[in-house]
Amino acid sequence: MASKPSNSSYGEASIRVLKGLEPVKQRPGMYTRTDNPLHIIQEVIDNAADEALANHGKRIDVTLHTDGSVSVQDDGRGIPFGMHPEEKVPVVEIVFTRLHAGGKFDKGSGGAYSFSGGLHGVGVSVTNALSNRLEVNVWREGQVARLVFAGGDVLEPLEVRKAGSGDRRSGTTVRAWPDAKYFETVDFPRNELTHLLRSKAVLMPGVSVSLTIEKTGDVTTWMYKGGLRDYLSQTLPADPVIPLFEGEHYADKGETENFAEGEGAAWCVAFTEDGAPMRESYVNLIPTVNGGTHESGLKDGLFGAVKGFIDLHSLLPKGVKLMPEDVFSRASFVLSAKVLDPQFQGQIKERLNSRDALRLVSTYVKPAMELWLNQHVDLGKKLAELVIRQAQTRQRASQKVEKRKGSGVAVLPGKLTDCESRDLNLNELFLVEGDSAGGSAKMGRNKETQAILPLRGKVLNAWEVERDRLFANNEIHDISVAIGVDPHGPNDSPDLSGLRYGKVCILSDADVDGSHIQVLLLTLFFRHFPKLVETGHLYIAKPPLFRVDAPARGKKPAAKIYALDEGELTATLDKLRKEGARENAWSIGRFKGLGEMNAEQLWDTTLNPDTRRLLQVNFGELDFGATTDSLTKLMGKGEAQARRDLMELRGNDVEIDV
Numbered sequence: 001m002a003s004k005p006s007n008s009s010y011g012e013a014s015i016r017v018l019k020g021l022e023p024v025k026q027r028p029g030m031y032t033r034t035d036n037p038l039h040i041i042q043e044v045i046d047n048a049a050d051e052a053l054a055n056h057g058k059r060i061d062v063t064l065h066t067d068g069s070v071s072v073q074d075d076g077r078g079i080p081f082g083m084h085p086e087e088k089v090p091v092v093e094i095v096f097t098r099l100h101a102g103g104k105f106d107k108g109s110g111g112a113y114s115f116s117g118g119l120h121g122v123g124v125s126v127t128n129a130l131s132n133r134l135e136v137n138v139w140r141e142g143q144v145a146r147l148v149f150a151g152g153d154v155l156e157p158l159e160v161r162k163a164g165s166g167d168r169r170s171g172t173t174v175r176a177w178p179d180a181k182y183f184e185t186v187d188f189p190r191n192e193l194t195h196l197l198r199s200k201a202v203l204m205p206g207v208s209v210s211l212t213i214e215k216t217g218d219v220t221t222w223m224y225k226g227g228l229r230d231y232l233s234q235t236l237p238a239d240p241v242i243p244l245f246e247g248e249h250y251a252d253k254g255e256t257e258n259f260a261e262g263e264g265a266a267w268c269v270a271f272t273e274d275g276a277p278m279r280e281s282y283v284n285l286i287p288t289v290n291g292g293t294h295e296s297g298l299k300d301g302l303f304g305a306v307k308g309f310i311d312l313h314s315l316l317p318k319g320v321k322l323m324p325e326d327v328f329s330r331a332s333f334v335l336s337a338k339v340l341d342p343q344f345q346g347q348i349k350e351r352l353n354s355r356d357a358l359r360l361v362s363t364y365v366k367p368a369m370e371l372w373l374n375q376h377v378d379l380g381k382k383l384a385e386l387v388i389r390q391a392q393t394r395q396r397a398s399q400k401v402e403k404r405k406g407s408g409v410a411v412l413p414g415k416l417t418d419c420e421s422r423d424l425n426l427n428e429l430f431l432v433e434g435d436s437a438g439g440s441a442k443m444g445r446n447k448e449t450q451a452i453l454p455l456r457g458k459v460l461n462a463w464e465v466e467r468d469r470l471f472a473n474n475e476i477h478d479i480s481v482a483i484g485v486d487p488h489g490p491n492d493s494p495d496l497s498g499l500r501y502g503k504v505c506i507l508s509d510a511d512v513d514g515s516h517i518q519v520l521l522l523t524l525f526f527r528h529f530p531k532l533v534e535t536g537h538l539y540i541a542k543p544p545l546f547r548v549d550a551p552a553r554g555k556k557p558a559a560k561i562y563a564l565d566e567g568e569l570t571a572t573l574d575k576l577r578k579e580g581a582r583e584n585a586w587s588i589g590r591f592k593g594l595g596e597m598n599a600e601q602l603w604d605t606t607l608n609p610d611t612r613r614l615l616q617v618n619f620g621e622l623d624f625g626a627t628t629d630s631l632t633k634l635m636g637k638g639e640a641q642a643r644r645d646l647m648e649l650r651g652n653d654v655e656i657d658v
Contacts (some may be wrong), residue, residue: 021129021152031126033606036176036185038192042132044072044174049285050201051076052207063212069363074177078140078170090158096128118422128152131176139168196453198222198390202231203285203336203658228268237275241386242379245269249364260340265361269333278332283342283352290350294337297361303327305369315384323358341575353477357613413478419451429501433508434583438455444599445607453482458517462524463594463635487528494531507541523635533617543606547589548572562605
């Protein structure tokens with residue numbers, strides 16, 4: 001019997017090309033937060049702040065209107081509204097209707113912004129796409145321009161008139177009405193907005209920032225002349241052990257061998273014994289609520305200086321070993337970094353990933369802290385006492401854990417290269433694909449806190465394996481014994497007191513086989529170790545795909561630069577061109593696997609906690625049952641037809657973003 005033909009066909013016409021702002025409307029969560037519209041308004045506020053950062057503005061005024069709209073007004077230069085020389089469209093229209101367009105891509109001496117919130121270039125165009133209506137008014141060069149959009153499209157074309165006697169000299173006002181269909185709520189979180197605006201004022205001393213609530217008539221204005229110090233002292237959870245440590249340093253023309261002119265940081269740090277530390281960091285005025293490499297640089301610089309002081313004065317008791325967290329755990333800080341080409345994790349810019357930022361901040365913080373400690377020896381000894389107490393408390397806690405589980409530990413696998421520490425909060429286990437990569441990982445790791453377990457070949461698909469048959473597979477047996485937790489089900493209450501590592505990290509090649517091994521290990525943990533996933537102990541390491549051997553350019557020496565993917569590679573090459581590197585003077589290598597990396601490369605890119613990319617695995621938005629159903633279709637041995645149906649069903653959903 002002939003099979004019934006499918007109603008769906010898969011051909012050239014099935015491939016959809018999304019143009020303009022359509023990708024944003026189709027997948028808003030890829031570009032912004034969708035719980036509320038604060039982030040799309042933050043993009044407008046960031047643009048106003050960039051004008052102030054470039055010394056072209058002194059005011060930012062935000063108004064929450066009674067009709068649910070928000071307006072942001074600044075006194076900067078005003079967005080240009082003349083015709084773009086290539087696109088033959090008004091520049092202001094391009095800024096609000098094209099992704100990857102703006103004044104922040106040109107970082108050369110003639111660029112509009114030397115330092116700005118990033119290179120994503122999707123800021124206010126996303127605001128426009130996700131708003132019912134958006135009005136732009138610009139005052140510039142004796143003229144006033146007005147443009148109105150609806151749903152991202154031009155509603156009222158650009159209208160330009162001569163400025164009158166009552167008009168402002170320069171500036172931009174943007175008023176947006178967020179579209180409710182893209183957000184869980186269109187109400188703005190007042191506390192978050194207030195905090196955001198206040199922090200902008202802190203980071204730009206002398207700039208006035210205000211918030212007006214039209215409904216109540218309340219107006220709040222912030223202007224800080226004392227900058228970071230005033231802000232931190234007002235928000236500290238307890239009295240500091242020593243006076244606030246503050247400083248700033250930016251590279252000048254003589255330092256451009258290492259960093260671009262103007263790159264650097266300002267910081268203010270307090271050490272307290274009580275209360276949860278208050279920590280805020282920013283990159284080019286953008287709040288990085290999830291931290292990143294600039295915070296790692298602060299941590300590295302503070303630890304290096306304090307440890308050096310303790311060693312110099314022989315203050316460390318016998319048997320106590322200092323860790324960076326002993327210094328950092330009691331530190332409250334406000335950190336403001338300036339980075340020429342910041343690379344963020346995700347479009348909403350909540351974590352900085354630029355590798356050079358660690359070295360940038362550490363290079364400037366460490367000598368400043370060393371000088372301060374040696375100028376204030378008595379205060380330095382008080383700080384040393386706090387740090388040493390933290391280390392002793394940490395070591396006592398880890399010894400208690402070791403004593404409790406020492407009697408029932410099974411014999412560890414012979415191929416496991418264990419770490420020296422017994423502190424669950426610091427220890428990490430890397431499940432590494434292949435013996436060659438395992439060898440590099442063993443040589444490149446931090447022996448104190450990182451353990452390596454090489455896996456031979458592909459792990460068994462454990463989706464339909466009975467629990468009492470799991471240990472017949474040597475790889476699964478070794479994984480279970482190494483982590484110290486027995487296989488269990490989702491409704492069990494396993495004994496996690498034997499867990500030996502706070503992070504269990506899957507480390508495989510960045511190719512198809514590596515992805516397959518990742519899926520097999522994720523299947524194993526979801527099916528037979530679900531509590532480890534639920535409690536946040538499982539991670540995936542992201543090694544880079546590319547290495548760029550960059551030539552010397554200007555005063556900058558030759559260097560090796562790593563790129564996670566094609567997007568980062570493109571950004572890296574753009575940066576080299578802007579730094580004066582001759583086209584194709586660099587060489588690009590693609591890593592076929594982890595085994596091609598030597599120990600130093602593997603540490604720099606994948607193992608170093610300060611510079612690596614590590615993704616935490618969790619259940620996400622789906623409930624456990626829905627995830628189980630999906631994995632059954634994907635991994636079940638009798639589900640070949642279901643997998644085929646899934647591919648046929650989703651074939652027409654393939655999209656290419658242009």
